[in-house]
Amino acid sequence: MKTTISQAAKHKDQEVTIGAWLTNKRSSGKIAFLQLRDGTGFIQGVVVKNDVSEETFQRAKSLTQETSMYITGKIVEDTRSSFGYELQVSDIEVIQEAVDYPITPKKHGTEFLMDHRHLWLRSKKQHAVMKIRNEIIRSTYQFFNENDFVKIDPPILTGSSAEGTTELFHTKYFDEEAYLSQSGQLYMEAAAMAFGKVFSFGPTFRAEKSKTRRHLIEFWMIEPEMAFVDHEESLVIQENYVSYIAQSVLENCKLELEVLERDTSKLENIKAPFPRITYDEAIELLKEKGFDDIKWGEDFGAPHETAIAESFDKPVFITNYPAEIKSFYMKPHPERSDVVLCADLIAPEGYGEIIGGSQRIDDLALMQERYEQHGLTGPAYEWYLELSKYGSVPHSGFGLGLERTVAWLSGVEHVRETIPFPRLLNRLYP
Structure with a gap:
């Protein structure tokens, strides 16, 4: 048999x-x-x-x-x-019969292993990480299907930037300018106005010249968007989703977690609700922890996120960031024009931000004002403006970075081990 x-x-x-x-x-x-x-x-x-x-x-x-x-x-x-x-x-x-297999049981350097990534995937630890990745993907589909979300696929080639940044991969689309997508969010907002609750799962690209252990050039995002859902309701969905995938990994990847020597007691605690602090409170917390140079209005880097996370034994939401450092589409706080209705979810153990989300602007006049402030002119952005013109409703969404989440749940140090064939600043092979 x-x-x-x-x-x-x-x-x-x-x-x-x-x-x-x-x-x-x-x-x-x-x-x-x-x-x-x-x-x-x-x-x-x-x-x-x-x-x-x-x-x-x-x-x-x-x-x-x-x-x-x-x-x-x-x-x-x-x-x-x-x-x-x-x-x-x-x-x-x-x-x-295999002869002179290059990856022997002895210790090899990282660059050697990365050059042989097509073979390194066969090793027991890499196999375990990929199985955990697969379980996160499987349970992601299960969570959103059980909660009446519709899977929608946004385009990878786009004519505009979702975040309004310049960190894009430029290409020619016949005789037009085009970019590799850095987020499917704008398209998912359009889909939410058609289907109510939607999610996407696909590759995204950032031309950010970063060499940190948290960054990849090509990575995968899970991006839900929800009509008739405000910021607070979105936070509940986010924490329930993260709890769901964490518990699914614990339940279905016992052998893989053992191979990776993961401290599962830290994962057993990943259950909603999660703690929440405002950006203002995070600034005060950082100053108490010795970050005297941090000023209100600055974004947080990896050391800041790690220091904040150390004060909690679960992922923590940091809410209400300054409007100046966030994207044009985020809805202002109703009581404070200087901050927006947004949140980043920071994972424990130094793994940093795994989710960024917000309530989106649903007022046409305000969106037109944002367009002018950010110089979003031309036909490439016209369709998105029309979402605020024809039957706009309160709506929210978020994006979860798959590789950072895999790194956190599996306990590996670098995101390059959480994707089958990583694309890094100086690596396009194999």
């Missing part, structure tokens, strides 16, 4: 055949231990000399790292293994 490692528990005490690769092996005289993977998981294969043919035993001892094979044996329970099962091997059919 042909099966996979992930289905091993369903075939206890049965003989099965698995298509697998060898990750490592050791032998001691009359027994060989094969560390096997098949893409769904990892299992140990045990080859006992007295239980197999001499040819099979010698084949097991001569297997090289990443050799592919069909391996047959009985699935048996193994309480010593975190997986819980092992394979008592009876036969091995080599598909292709």
